[in-house]
Amino acid sequence: MSELDWLTQILEVLAALAAAPMFLGWVTKVRAWLQNRSAPSLWQPYRTLRKLLMKDAVIAENASPLFRLAPYVVFGTMVTAAALIPSMGTRLPISTAADAIALVGLFATARVFLSLAAMDVGTAFGTLGARREMMVGFLTEPALLIVIFLASMISASTALPTIAEHLATQSLGLYPSLAFTGIAFTMVVLAENARLPIDNPATHLELTMIHEAMVLEYSARHLALMEWAAALKLLNYACIGFALFLPWGIATGTDPLSLLAAMPILAVKLTVAGVALALIETLSAKLRVLRAPEFLAAAFLFAVLGLLVHLLLGA
Amino acid sequence: MTAVSASPLNVCLALVAAWVGIGVAGLLRPLNVAFAGRALFLLGALCALALALVAAFSLPAAPEVAVLPIGLPDLPFHVRLDGLSRLFLFLLGASACGVSVFAAGYFRSGRGAAPGLLCLQYHLFLASMALVLLANDAYAFMVAWETMALSSYFLVTTQHRIAEIRAAGFLYLLIAHVGAIAILLSFGVLQGGSWHFTFDAMRAAHLSPPWAATAFLLALFGFGAKAGLVPLHVWLPEAHPAAPSPVSALMSGVMLKTAIYGMLRITFDLLAHPVWWWGLPLLGIGLFTAVFGVVFAAAQTDMKRLLAYSSIENIGILFTGIGLTIVFAGTGMGALATLSLISVLYHALNHAFMKSLLFLGTGAVLHATGERNLGRLGGLIHRMPWVAWLTLIGALAIAGLPPLNGFVSEWLLLQAFLFAHEVPKPFINMLLPMGAALLVLAAALAGYVMVKFFGVIFLGQPREPKLRAATDAGLLERLGLLWLAAGCVLLGLLPAQIVPLLNIVTRQFALGGDLPAGSSWWRLAPVPERHNGYAPLVFLLTLVVVVLLTVAAVRWLYHRRVRRAAAWDGGFARLDARMQDTAEGFGQPIRHIFTPFFNLQRELPTPFDRAPRYRVVITDRIWAAVYPPIARLVQRAADVSARLQQGRIATYLLYSFLTLVVLLALVI
Numbered sequence: 002m003s004e005l006d007w008l009t010q011i012l013e014v015l016a017a018l019a020a021a022p023m024f025l026g027w028v029t030k031v032r033a034w035l036q037n038r039s040a041p042s043l044w045q046p047y048r049t050l051r052k053l054l055m056k057d058a059v060i061a062e063n064a065s066p067l068f069r070l071a072p073y074v075v076f077g078t079m080v081t082a083a084a085l086i087p088s089m090g091t092r093l094p095i096s097t098a099a100d101a102i103a104l105v106g107l108f109a110t111a112r113v114f115l116s117l118a119a120m121d122v123g124t125a126f127g128t129l130g131a132r133r134e135m136m137v138g139f140l141t142e143p144a145l146l147i148v149i150f151l152a153s154m155i156s157a158s159t160a161l162p163t164i165a166e167h168l169a170t171q172s173l174g175l176y177p178s179l180a181f182t183g184i185a186f187t188m189v190v191l192a193e194n195a196r197l198p199i200d201n202p203a204t205h206l207e208l209t210m211i212h213e214a215m216v217l218e219y220s221a222r223h224l225a226l227m228e229w230a231a232a233l234k235l236l237n238y239a240c241i242g243f244a245l246f247l248p249w250g251i252a253t254g255t256d257p258l259s260l261l262a263a264m265p266i267l268a269v270k271l272t273v274a275g276v277a278l279a280l281i282e283t284l285s286a287k288l289r290v291l292r293a294p295e296f297l298a299a300a301f302l303f304a305v306l307g308l309l310v311h312l313l314l315g316a
Numbered sequence: 317m318t319a320v321s322a323s324p325l326n327v328c329l330a331l332v333a334a335w336v337g338i339g340v341a342g343l344l345r346p347l348n349v350a351f352a353g354r355a356l357f358l359l360g361a362l363c364a365l366a367l368a369l370v371a372a373f374s375l376p377a378a379p380e381v382a383v384l385p386i387g388l389p390d391l392p393f394h395v396r397l398d399g400l401s402r403l404f405l406f407l408l409g410a411s412a413c414g415v416s417v418f419a420a421g422y423f424r425s426g427r428g429a430a431p432g433l434l435c436l437q438y439h440l441f442l443a444s445m446a447l448v449l450l451a452n453d454a455y456a457f458m459v460a461w462e463t464m465a466l467s468s469y470f471l472v473t474t475q476h477r478i479a480e481i482r483a484a485g486f487l488y489l490l491i492a493h494v495g496a497i498a499i500l501l502s503f504g505v506l507q508g509g510s511w512h513f514t515f516d517a518m519r520a521a522h523l524s525p526p527w528a529a530t531a532f533l534l535a536l537f538g539f540g541a542k543a544g545l546v547p548l549h550v551w552l553p554e555a556h557p558a559a560p561s562p563v564s565a566l567m568s569g570v571m572l573k574t575a576i577y578g579m580l581r582i583t584f585d586l587l588a589h590p591v592w593w594w595g596l597p598l599l600g601i602g603l604f605t606a607v608f609g610v611v612f613a614a615a616q617t618d619m620k621r622l623l624a625y626s627s628i629e630n631i632g633i634l635f636t637g638i639g640l641t642i643v644f645a646g647t648g649m650g651a652l653a654t655l656s657l658i659s660v661l662y663h664a665l666n667h668a669f670m671k672s673l674l675f676l677g678t679g680a681v682l683h684a685t686g687e688r689n690l691g692r693l694g695g696l697i698h699r700m701p702w703v704a705w706l707t708l709i710g711a712l713a714i715a716g717l718p719p720l721n722g723f724v725s726e727w728l729l730l731q732a733f734l735f736a737h738e739v740p741k742p743f744i745n746m747l748l749p750m751g752a753a754l755l756v757l758a759a760a761l762a763g764y765v766m767v768k769f770f771g772v773i774f775l776g777q778p779r780e781p782k783l784r785a786a787t788d789a790g791l792l793e794r795l796g797l798l799w800l801a802a803g804c805v806l807l808g809l810l811p812a813q814i815v816p817l818l819n820i821v822t823r824q825f826a827l828g829g830d831l832p833a834g835s836s837w838w839r840l841a842p843v844p845e846r847h848n849g850y851a852p853l854v855f856l857l858t859l860v861v862v863v864l865l866t867v868a869a870v871r872w873l874y875h876r877r878v879r880r881a882a883a884w885d886g887g888f889a890r891l892d893a894r895m896q897d898t899a900e901g902f903g904q905p906i907r908h909i910f911t912p913f914f915n916l917q918r919e920l921p922t923p924f925d926r927a928p929r930y931r932v933v934i935t936d937r938i939w940a941a942v943y944p945p946i947a948r949l950v951q952r953a954a955d956v957s958a959r960l961q962q963g964r965i966a967t968y969l970l971y972s973f974l975t976l977v978v979l980l981a982l983v984i
Contacts, residue, residue, distance in 0.1 A: 061883035065697045077863035098854035106718040123776030124885040128897035136905040139760035143753040159848040
């Protein structure tokens with residue numbers, strides 16, 4: 002472990018913290034453009050966070066300490082996840098502490114705390130959101146596991162930095178299996194991050210909402226942390242996707258220059274991913290909540306197809 | 317007789333005898349709660365702690381054997397203390413210690429059996445479980461096994477005045493005995509013609525492949541009945557809610573593990589060389605049991621039934637792990653067999669702690685509120701913070717969330733599953749990764765179940781006015797919970813220390829490989845060449861540092877003003893407890909997605925009902941498909957044989973005469 006590795010580690014976490022609201026703002030902006038609306042500024046998420054942090058926190062009378070603890074835990078897990086995912090460099094000191102499966106466990110921890118906090122005040126919306134969130138959670142995890150399985154078969158490791166390194170450094174081979182799991186992963190990302198067609202981040206309609214229903218009782222700094230954590234989660238998932246499917250440009254050595262180059266490359270990847278996400282969201286309609294199992298079963302089937310392609314063709 | 321030395325085996329036997337003694341002492345003053353219900357249970361807890369310590373510290377030692385001068389004249393008890401018994405004795409002692417301390421504060425006079433009688437049954441139950449783990453011949457094993465079944469039957473029927481509890485006890489006893497017959501037959505096959513029923517003779521016997529498979533399948537049936545494998549699981553959700561909570565905790569946390577122990581003992585020790593395809597039925601049944609159990613857990617409305625189904629899920633995971641071990645061991649992948657066997661042992665240990673903790677938590681809730689029905693609970697985190705936060709640890713652990721213990725064993729099992737595609741059997745290697753997907757589905761559903769369990773009981777608003785009067789658990793109960801919760805945390809944080817210890821246990825079996833060294837004191841790396849590690853300490857440290865920094869930053873940069881107001885709820889002003897999800901409501905997505913699993917009867921109100929009523933009855937399809945036909949068959953056979961009984965003495969004399977004639981004809 003050199004100083005540079007620790008520097009990379011800290012830089013990655015700080016960059017993720019700083020860039021997450023911007024990435025969300027970028028997706029919102031492109032969506033507005035695609036829908037012929039006038040777009041909010043890229044800085045809007047930061048302004049919202051600042052506003053929320055300044056306000057007095059209003060908490061329901063019967064909220065328990067768990068309710069106040071949960072935003073910190075959820076935010077903490079997302080920052081920890083950001084420290085584990087290689088986004089710019091693969092030589093991360095902390096990332097040896099967990100492989101991709103442990104990372105999925107970390108996301109599950111955040112989900113459980115979010116759902117428990119949603120049930121704490123005892124409103125109809127909160128419990129509704131919690132049960133839908135947990136439902137989406139258990140539907141996505143098998144698909145996500147198969148995606149990780151395939152990546153680990155190809156690169157003989159479940160550690161994300163090793164997977165990214167393996168895929169980035171070998172001569173450009175095309176894996177048809179990765180194309181299938183790529184589709185599966187995209188569907189999982191949409192569901193996990195409460196995006197269309199599973200959830201609509203832009204509405205408070207009780208028939209459809211999942212994430213918004215859970216954070217309805219939060220205000221001020223607690224809400225700010227929850228929203229920031231949600232933005233971080235989206236960024237984290239995007240970075241996992243890059244590590245699994247588009248690792249090119251990531252810094253694998255100890256060369257400071259390659260690290261410097263990795264930063265703009267990551268920015269370009271995120272810009273393109275944001276456009277793609279906005280495009281998917283604009284083109285798809287919200288599914289009924291009880292259609293979510295079909296959507297995620299399709300994701301699972303794509304992942305299995307990828308796995309079978311790999312096992313049968315060895316590619 | 318030679319002088320008795322203080323070897324670990326003798327200490328274990330002395331502690332077992334002490335348990336029996338404590339139980340009998342309870343009969344001295346059977347109605348005195350302070351003596352039979354409190355002091356003796358604390359003494360029992362001390363014995364349990366001693367047993368756990370002896371077992372843990374003698375783990376690396378060589379096996380010890382002894383012959384006890386009790387039993388029938390020709391059939392003395394053989395006992396043996398080896399790695400596997402030591403591990404399961406540790407499991408028994410460590411979890412029984414917490415449960416006994418809790419029980420000392422739990423049993424009160426007034427209802428059901430007298431405290432002294434409970435004390436006797438409880439300690440006999442503990443002693444018989446220890447003897448099951450120590451037994452080294454089929455006779456001692458079966459005696460201990462039956463004592464275990466009977467003593468737990470009496471504990472289940474503590475409240476024997478309630479008809480449902482008597483029915484639950486009968487069902488439990490019935491399936492326990494059907495299983496015991498299968499185990500007995502399995503031992504009968506295992507002796508392989510030598511007619512010696514010591515385990516040493518069975519180890520030495522060479523069975524032909526069909527007989528070995530027969531012994532294995534009989535053991536699977538017998539131990540599966542005790543463990544609760546589908547379709548022999550039906551007694552679990554009946555018996556666990558019927559028993560007092562400490563007993564449920566022991567039955568679920570420890571007694572089910574004796575079945576796992578028996579399965580491991582027969583498969584890897586007595587049969588020694590399992591054939592790879594034996595693993596396939598285990599994998600299939602195990603995975604189905606896991607998913608089935610957790611899906612039913614999600615649909616339950618009784619908190620103890622919910623936990624019973626969750627136990628079925630965990631038993632499924634354990635059997636899946638055993639199946640995977642057999643597949644790896646049978647195809648020459650020894651290191652991976654070791655890895656998956658370690659995950660099985662780890663999970664057994666974890667489940668003992670977390671399920672005991674959760675059952676005790678429900679016991680505390682039951683005492684404070686008198687309710688088992690999830691639909692009448694809620695908001696207890698305000699009234700019972702100790703029980704709530706300690707139960708939360710158990711709930712998060714069993715949901716398989718890092719950095720707690722449930723995650724470690726599931727992670728290890730998944731690491732083993734990652735190599736399943738390298739099994740040199742075509743098609744099987746493509747199906748095995750799907751098994752991992754089912755395993756993850758079960759684990760993720762366990763998260764759903766635990767959010768329901770914890771959220772409905774402890775969070776939200778109280779659903780009944782009487783819940784506002786609930787008080788927190790007493791000191792002894794808190795101590796018991798705290799002990800088990802500490803176990804969950806430590807097992808979660810120190811896998812790098814525990815896995816090498818489990819590896820000592822797995823070395824006694826001929827799996828054909830060892831775990832590669834690659835772990836350091838803080839990081840678990842079971843397959844070093846894969847660069848995949850898990851370091852829960854770093855995990856927790858990062859998490860805590862980030863959370864503390866965030867709290868500090870928020871407070872320092874901004875302010876810490878908090879205003880309490882009525883709940884917002886989208887602006888709706890008249891919020892009441894009936895608007896929260898009920899347990900049925902929370903399980904609705906599960907019922908929708910897994911419809912084929914359930915036998916659902918539903919009454920929906922129409923808009924014109926004066927007194928609208930909503931009723932859902934969920935029953936097990938397997939019960940209807942398997943048990944009533946068997947019961948009818950037995951009934952019919954009994955009816956046929958009843959024709960022989962005329963009730964006239966002349967007829968019976970005729971039977972005797974005919975029998976004599978037939979026997980004479982045979983002899984001559």
